[in-house]
Amino acid sequence: MNRIKAFGAFWYDFVIGDDWHVAALIVAGLGLTAILTHVAGVNAWWLLPLVAFAALGWSLLRATSPRK
Amino acid sequence: MNALPLILTVFVACVVEAIEALTIVLAAGITREWKSTFQGMAVALVVLAAITAVVGPAIAYLPLTPLRLVIGALLAIFGLQWLRKAVLRATGYKALHDEASAYLREVTAAETAATESRRGVSDWYAFTLAFKGVLLEGLEVVFIVITFGANQKNIGAAVIGAAAAIVVITVTGIAVRAPLTKVPENWMKFAVGIMLTSFGTFWGAEGAGVAWPGNDAALLVLVPVVALVSAGYVFWLRSRKAAVGAPARQSEVVSS
Numbered sequence: 072m073n074r075i076k077a078f079g080a081f082w083y084d085f086v087i088g089d090d091w092h093v094a095a096l097i098v099a100g101l102g103l104t105a106i107l108t109h110v111a112g113v114n115a116w117w118l119l120p121l122v123a124f125a126a127l128g129w130s131l132l133r134a135t136s137p138r139k
Numbered sequence: 140m141n142a143l144p145l146i147l148t149v150f151v152a153c154v155v156e157a158i159e160a161l162t163i164v165l166a167a168g169i170t171r172e173w174k175s176t177f178q179g180m181a182v183a184l185v186v187l188a189a190i191t192a193v194v195g196p197a198i199a200y201l202p203l204t205p206l207r208l209v210i211g212a213l214l215a216i217f218g219l220q221w222l223r224k225a226v227l228r229a230t231g232y233k234a235l236h237d238e239a240s241a242y243l244r245e246v247t248a249a250e251t252a253a254t255e256s257r258r259g260v261s262d263w264y265a266f267t268l269a270f271k272g273v274l275l276e277g278l279e280v281v282f283i284v285i286t287f288g289a290n291q292k293n294i295g296a297a298v299i300g301a302a303a304a305i306v307v308i309t310v311t312g313i314a315v316r317a318p319l320t321k322v323p324e325n326w327m328k329f330a331v332g333i334m335l336t337s338f339g340t341f342w343g344a345e346g347a348g349v350a351w352p353g354n355d356a357a358l359l360v361l362v363p364v365v366a367l368v369s370a371g372y373v374f375w376l377r378s379r380k381a382a383v384g385a386p387a388r389q390s391e392v393v394s395s
Contacts, residue, residue: 085278086213088220097215101208101347108348116349119215119340120361124368127219127226131372134223135232135379 090133096126142296145287148334149300152283155327156276157308163272165312166245171265178260179269187277191284191298198289204346210286211343217282218335222369225329230376283335290342333369337362
């Protein structure tokens with residue numbers, strides 16, 4: 072059981088890293104891009120870069136703000 | 140698309156990982172025993188080659204659109220991790236990755252460990268230290284080679300970039316026989332983070348169905364924009380830190 076946990080922890084750290092919010096925002100951004108493109112017919116090429124910049128900024132802000 | 144950006148990106152990313160693996164291999168070889176260290180390194184390289192040989196061609200058979208969606212997402216997440224660490228290090232919120240102190244840590248641990256012979260290997264500690272170091276750092280190389288190579292339908296070019304990096308660092312390591320402390324690792328990581336984030340965003344959005352203005356030429360705009368925004372974050376955090384007077388938090392663990 073411990074080995075399975077360690078294996079899972081390794082891959083979580085490898086893919087997701089220090090801040091899971093970044094990964095969640097990228098996945099949400101991709102989902103929204105797909106909806107806008109396929110359902111609303113909007114060629115939303117600009118959305119994912121904006122989400123990536125916002126995710127990085129938010130993650131940096133969280134990492135550098137004093138803990139309450 | 141021209142294979143040169145692909146080869147260069149993989150080359151720089153692999154140089155960073157190879158330097159970290161070299162530090163561990165040197166610590167094992169110099170402190171313990173070279174034969175067992177080389178055995179551990181060789182077994183790890185065989186495992187990594189097997190993963191690339193199996194997963195690389197298998198991925199090439201998958202349909203391109205879902206492949207780009209998944210790989211784009213993974214690359215963007217991976218790239219943003221690298222950028223986040225590089226920005227925090229560039230602004231002093233996180234300690235710089237120091238090959239000299241990493242080497243010292245490994246040497247201290249290696250000097251105190253007992254010598255044990257196992258499965259035909261005379262020094263099991265040196266073997267496992269070299270094996271784990273090369274395998275873990277190499278996994279990131281394999282990930283980058285496979286994702287970039289599969290998306291560009293050019294695994295060969297990605298392998299050339301990775302192999303060139305490994306040869307350059309190995310030859311330099313043999314010549315210097317010390318950890319490569321003078322390499323500007325953080326700035327290289329910064330550059331790789333920019334490339335991974337840009338390519339990941341580009342392919343991910345393509346996989347989600349968008350058509351980029353100018354097709355592949357959009358990358359020529361996207362890469363500098365990601366670099367500018369990242370530089371902007373460095374400037375912003377430095378100004379903020381200067382205004383506050385001291386780093387807000389130094390608690391993040393130093394890792395690769």
